Amino acid sequence: MAPPPHALVIPYPAQGHVIPLLELAHALVDRGFTVTFANSEFNHRRVVAAATESSLLDRSSRIRLVAVPDGMEPGEDRNNLVRLTLLMAEHMAPRVEDLIRRSGGDAEGYGPITCVVADYNLGMWALDVARRTGVKSAAIWPASAALLASLLSIDKLVQDNIIDPEDGSALSQGTFQLSPDMPVMQTAHLAWNCIGNQHGQAAMFRCLIASVRAVDKCDFILCNSFHGAEQATFARFPQILPVGPFLTGERKKAAVVGHFWRPEDDACMSWLDAQPARSVVYVAFGSFTMFDTRQFRELALGLELSGRPFLWVVRPDIVLGGDVHDYPDGFVDRVGGASGRGMVVAWSPQQRVLSHPSVACFVSHCGWNSTMEGVRNGLPFLAWPYFADQFVNQVYICDVWKVGLRAEADEAGVITKEHIAGRVEELMSDAGMRERVEALKKVAHESINHGGSSHRNFDMFIEAIKA
Template identity: 40%
Template sequence: MKIPHLLLIPYPILGHVNPFMQFSHVLAKHGCHVTFLSTEFNLKRILNNNSFTCSSSENINLVSLPDGLDPEDDRSDFRKLLSSIKSTMPALLPNLIQDINKIDCIIVSINMGWALEIGRRMGIKAALLWPSSATVLAFCDSINRLIHYGIIDSQSGNITSAFNFLYSSLSSNNSLQILYNFTLSRLALGKTFDHLVQEMQTLKLAQWWLCNTMYELEPQTFSISPSTFSPIGPLMLLASDQNPNPIPNSFWEEDSTCLQWLDQHPPQSVIYVSFGSIAVLKPKQFTELAHALHHLLDRPFLWVVRPSNNNNNVTYPQNEFEFKGSSSKGKIVGWAPQQKVLNHPSIACFVSHCGWNSTIEGLCGGVPFLCWPFFSDQWVNKMLVCDLWKVGMGFEKEDDEEVISREEIKKKVEIVVGSEEIKSRSLKMKQLVLENMRGDGGHSSRNLDNFIHWAQE
């Protein structure tokens, strides 16, 4: 049987690059040849990061195309980046594919569906690797039907009536409100909504919709989703099942000194705070969190404050604690080896933005969550964490400025850390994931084998 050659094309943000790099290693370990397409801007960042292992396997080849932006342009501007990619990369991709010679399948993330259209013209198979939960994919896949039935206004994206009939099996009291917020406030806005509607249609060119999750995490969603939905995760475990060290996937170098610092603290004592690669706290919110961690909570903390925060008008509070280096009370790092941190016995809870990668890593670490979503799918992931799996809690905003107060942070940390029920459920979720990854790997392993066999045909 021939060895398939797969071209992976993630949207160039860390939340998409991570699972795609993990998937590259999974495919390579199964004997596939993998070409990983990055933007030139990101490839430079990857190669400059000593802790980012991209091509430990000779079966993985890194290539790049320009995204059309200048180095100093703001790539956190979604519309600007997406528009530039769509006006630049499609004209260059066919030549790249021809230079590679033989590609059997193109695998894309959302926002890169244009590559599937090119693949169709060139007679290449197509697949989608969805970077978030299957629940979010099921909702996005339903948008055109919701428009057809008048539940969503196609002009504004506003929801005009309830659609809990689509998600009644989630058994969540506030799932409708969460999905409403997800659609109305953070997704279905103007051109972003138009893009999503068109993108979901384009992604139907993919014969497989691969999900970085497992059936046991979202059984209600898979029970109502199309047969094309195929859980193949968690990819972080599949990628490292023959490697004791997690694959570092970051645009910033990880500060491993935090692991030695964690070694100095007793079990379940440290609050871990990280908001991912994009979200930025406003100065007032930053101050409230700093005061809660340093003054109000009688616990040590490890806080990830990305280097890029300095470029987003964040003013650090003065004389609160040392923001660089460590002390007995707290340690600040620019980026952490998160998988190792969340599996460290000293971690008591995870204050998280609820990005899907972080959510999966927290589940695999068996740690309770304190959910602090900022945008997009993070609100749905919070619903899964708090209402479906019941392994965490959210925060309440108490003023007109949408700020979570230091008192609220203190209260919720103490509740979660002190809850034996949440701790017990967190450990049970960890065991659920790990047990289903043993042996034949259950649904995920079978789906992966079937996908690779299909790509070989």
């Protein structure tokens, strides 16, 4: 009897990429595949540390986690995405190629690797390895199709004098649209222009251009989005295949889901149970966003000023150069004491929180996973982007779908407590916004149900990649 098809899935080494690609791995297993999931060594250790013992011992999952060195030294700053991306191409590619060539000879029943599903953001090296080893390939784009469209349009953006041909930097502070019905984008907010400082940007931009050239030759470009969310983009760029929204966070507890932080604080679920329906402000900024001490305190005071119960996820490293416990004087006693009006956790089971009936709105960094999870659960957003694709996602949330409001800074660059409290009140009282997000939720679920557009696209992909 022939072994089942065997996919090698390779995420870009960031939590916002590992989580959706692990969900894709589970979806492949649901369709009869076995999967080898190749994380960087650094993130492999973090995922294993955050996973439950039952998830790692669940042999029925048919997902094997493996570690590949990313080329960075112990203690190096892996938030330096330019250096990380360049080193991966040099150090990960030969190890991954060796992994493919040696596959099929183990005692666990995994046959030879038959296809590679690689994060688009890895660049050309992963797809080049697939071609050299003679296996089929697909690129997975875990963010919005509009952002991918901006990458696919680099030549046009250069031709129209919107970006510099050497490093992609903005040649003006204006806006543009790739087609009349697509989101309005700011040149300064193109993903490659807001991932850090300018050092190394030209090298990173060259990597992006090479990626576009390489991905054009792969068998599929999958996207964690759905047709109803980005209809104009999919019409303009039909090579992008929407197969989402991925059900991140909805797997059984035994599934490995890709978190870097532990433990998820299940106590917050009991706290939510005690809150009135649609009363709680949920505040979470993902795995990367950081605040200076002033903005961190202003956010705390804004949540207090809103007068609403709130659940706030405060990662251990969220305060830039400061102490995560550096709250305003008396804040913890006032909101977490006898009133119990606020709860702060280091990490939350976000999907379970967002689907809880007591949650009313989502203060978010607008990462695409969080955006899709908020949409899937019908929650309006206070949109507070930090970097990269999050600014384009904010445009979708606030201007295209009209399911959220912007968090806007004052002249000093601070989003004030008064503004935060006022925006929360607007979100809570806007019945029209609630109707729009409920309608978008319905379309999202229809797309992934049997017979929906994303479900059909994934079926088509599976049949082709199996053959």
